[in-house]
Amino acid sequence: MVFSSFEYFVFLFITVAVYYFCLYKKFTQYLLPVIVTASIFFYGYWNPTNLSVILISIVTNYVFSKILCSEINFRKTIFILSVLFNILLIFIYKYLDFSVSVINYCFNQQLPLFHIILPIGISFFTFQQIAYLSDCYTQKHISSGEGFLNYCCFICFFPQLIAGPIVHHKDIIPQFHSVRNQIIRWKNIHYAIMFFTLGLAKKLLIADNLSPFVAYCFDKTDQLSFLEALFGSLCYTFQLYFDFSGYSDMAVGSALFFNIKLPHNFFSPYKATSIQDFWRRWHITLSVWLRDYLYIPLGGSKKGKKRTYFNLFVTFLIGGIWHGAAVTFIIWGILHGIALIVHRIWKEKKFIKLPVAVSWGITFLFVNFSWIVFRITDLDRLAVFGDAFAFQHGFLFSKTFIKEINAPDSLYPEKALGILAVLFVFVFLKNTQQLQRKFKTKRFTVYCGILFFLCVLKLLSPENTQEFIYFQF
Numbered sequence: 522m523v524f525s526s527f528e529y530f531v532f533l534f535i536t537v538a539v540y541y542f543c544l545y546k547k548f549t550q551y552l553l554p555v556i557v558t559a560s561i562f563f564y565g566y567w568n569p570t571n572l573s574v575i576l577i578s579i580v581t582n583y584v585f586s587k588i589l590c591s592e593i594n595f596r597k598t599i600f601i602l603s604v605l606f607n608i609l610l611i612f613i614y615k616y617l618d619f620s621v622s623v624i625n626y627c628f629n630q631q632l633p634l635f636h637i638i639l640p641i642g643i644s645f646f647t648f649q650q651i652a653y654l655s656d657c658y659t660q661k662h663i664s665s666g667e668g669f670l671n672y673c674c675f676i677c678f679f680p681q682l683i684a685g686p687i688v689h690h691k692d693i694i695p696q697f698h699s700v701r702n703q704i705i706r707w708k709n710i711h712y713a714i715m716f717f718t719l720g721l722a723k724k725l726l727i728a729d730n731l732s733p734f735v736a737y738c739f740d741k742t743d744q745l746s747f748l749e750a751l752f753g754s755l756c757y758t759f760q761l762y763f764d765f766s767g768y769s770d771m772a773v774g775s776a777l778f779f780n781i782k783l784p785h786n787f788f789s790p791y792k793a794t795s796i797q798d799f800w801r802r803w804h805i806t807l808s809v810w811l812r813d814y815l816y817i818p819l820g821g822s823k824k825g826k827k828r829t830y831f832n833l834f835v836t837f838l839i840g841g842i843w844h845g846a847a848v849t850f851i852i853w854g855i856l857h858g859i860a861l862i863v864h865r866i867w868k869e870k871k872f873i874k875l876p877v878a879v880s881w882g883i884t885f886l887f888v889n890f891s892w893i894v895f896r897i898t899d900l901d902r903l904a905v906f907g908d909a910f911a912f913q914h915g916f917l918f919s920k921t922f923i924k925e926i927n928a929p930d931s932l933y934p935e936k937a938l939g940i941l942a943v944l945f946v947f948v949f950l951k952n953t954q955q956l957q958r959k960f961k962t963k964r965f966t967v968y969c970g971i972l973f974f975l976c977v978l979k980l981l982s983p984e985n986t987q988e989f990i991y992f993q994f
Contacts, residue, residue: 522566523989524717524771525724527980532563537778541705549703553670556678556697556779563679564642571640575677578610582650583672589657600658604651611647614639619846642683644843646676648807652814653690671697680775684768684989686786686806693781702780713777715960715969719953720770722972724989725979727947728764731756737922739896743905747916750909757896758889759944762791764990765804770953791888791948794880796860799888807843811836829865834858844895853895860887 522528536559543551565572585603589596612620618634625632653675655661674697675690676682696702738745738753745753769786776783786805793799800808819832834855841854875883893906908914959965 522563524768524775525721525976525980525989528566532559532566533775533778540779544703544705552703553674553697557670557673560674560677560679560682564677564682567641568638571638574610574614574640574643575646578607578646578650579673579676581606582654582676583669585654586657586667586672589654590660596658600654603654607647607651607654611643613637614643616842616846645685645687646682648687648810648843649676649690652687652810655814656690667694678776678781680772680781681783684765684772685804686769686772686784687810688783688806689809692784696781699780704780706780709777709780711960712957713774715774715957715965716770716777716953717774718969718973718976719956720767720772720774721976723763723767723770725976726972727944728760728767728990729979731760731763735760735896739902740898742921744914745905745909746914746919746922747909747912748918749922750906752918754889754893754906755944758791758892759948761892761896761990762787762948766953768989785954787952788954789948789952791885792881793884793888794877795884796857796864796887799884800857800861807840811840815839826869830862833861833865837861848900849894849897853891856891856894860891 522532536555539559540552540555543549543555561572561576564575582603585599585606588599589603593599614637617637621632621634624630653672671694675688675694678688678693681688734753734756738749739757766787773783773785784806788802788805790799790803793802816832816836819835820828821832822829835858837854837858838851839854840857841850841852844850844853894903897903897906956965960969
């Protein structure tokens with residue numbers, strides 16, 4: 522069940538009702554079992570056969586963590602084995618077929634593919650556990666007496682299980698047994714409704730309505746004009762943001778029903794005026810993880826300029842690989858690694874300081890065009906956009922484009938540009954964290970009610986889609 526479905530609404534209502542019943546009756550010893558049981562059901566609802574994967578991962582990593590927290594002489598060996606276990610797990614399920622394909626291509630072989638079904642959310646809960654093991658090894662922010670139930674809640678808490686945010690144990694585990702959170706807090710319920718509603722609106726009313734335009738430009742045609750390619754790339758740029766940030770807002774809202782505060786994953790990323798600024802605003806929890814558990818351990822910026830550039834490149838190369846088993850993700854990671862290196866050199870050399878508007882324009886255009894590489898299914902599709910931006914197939918919208926993506930209504934160029942204008946306005950409005958302050962007013966509560974009603978109408982429409990883009994990662 523996805524967050525934008527009636528199944529999830531029913532599941533969340535029942536889980537919250539049981540949880541609040543335990544709070545009302547002071548059955549605090551049952552709060553964590555309720556969360557763990559609901560989370561296991563939630564994960565198994567997708568594909569019951571994958572329950573074994575996450576359960577084996579949780580139990581094995583918990584055993585590793587207890588050993589690492591003890592005073593034994595071979596802790597370093599255990600830590601290496603624990604990290605290798607997680608890398609092997611994610612490699613088998615996510616990268617094995619890709620590796621076989623590469624071998625077949627490079628050495629002209631015909632090795633059979635395994636066609637292993639990717640367990641949903643494996644990248645997210647694996648990264649969280651690697652971070653936990655690393656902190657156990659370094660004795661950082663870790664309590665050696667952490668119970669298995671707390672650990673299970675930390676890993677499989679259903680609001681953040683499938684697509685993040687990637688949470689840190691020191692921020693989440695204490696909340697599960699905090700006495701302050703073992704009461705019904707109406708303020709949190711109000712904010713939970715707000716975040717969930719705004720996230721639902723982002724997903725259903727904006728991201729899903731952009732899907733036909735994106736699908737046509739990226740999947741259904743081998744020829745695009747310049748304006749069609751630009752329109753399609755911008756639509757995907759906005760679709761990805763509203764889809765993923767919408768999911769993240771719904772995750773934050775779902776968690777607040779249980780008095781658990783998850784970190785926010787976005788802070789108006791398309792307002793960024795540099796690529797460094799962008800990664801401080803986009804998928805924030807992944808950026809923090811890459812910084813704390815990859816970039817800094819590699820040496821960060823403390824081992825000279827060349828080593829710093831190398832560390833940035835490797836960090837974002839791995840960040841690209843993390844997103845999926847495809848050459849396009851690797852290229853996307855390399856592009857961002859190079860962009861960060863160029864940005865750092867520009868700052869070090871103290872070249873001319875660009876106006877804010879120019880800096881924003883350069884950053885947004887780079888991010889937009891790098892999303893093309895991120896979205897395409899194979900490199901041949903990149904040639905379609907390359908020809909378009911080289912003006913190989915004209916400038917204006919074609920009749921086929923108008924007919925396909927908005928039938929039966931005609932999509933005239935001015936209407937398409939109007940759609941993008943509206944999206945730009947949405948992007949530059951206040952984000953959900955900033956709107957949180959306004960939720961205290963009755964007027965904003967009414968707005969949320971209207972948005973929720975519109976979302977329900979969208980859910981009832983036969984054209985409604987149920988997939989979140991980031992679930993595939």
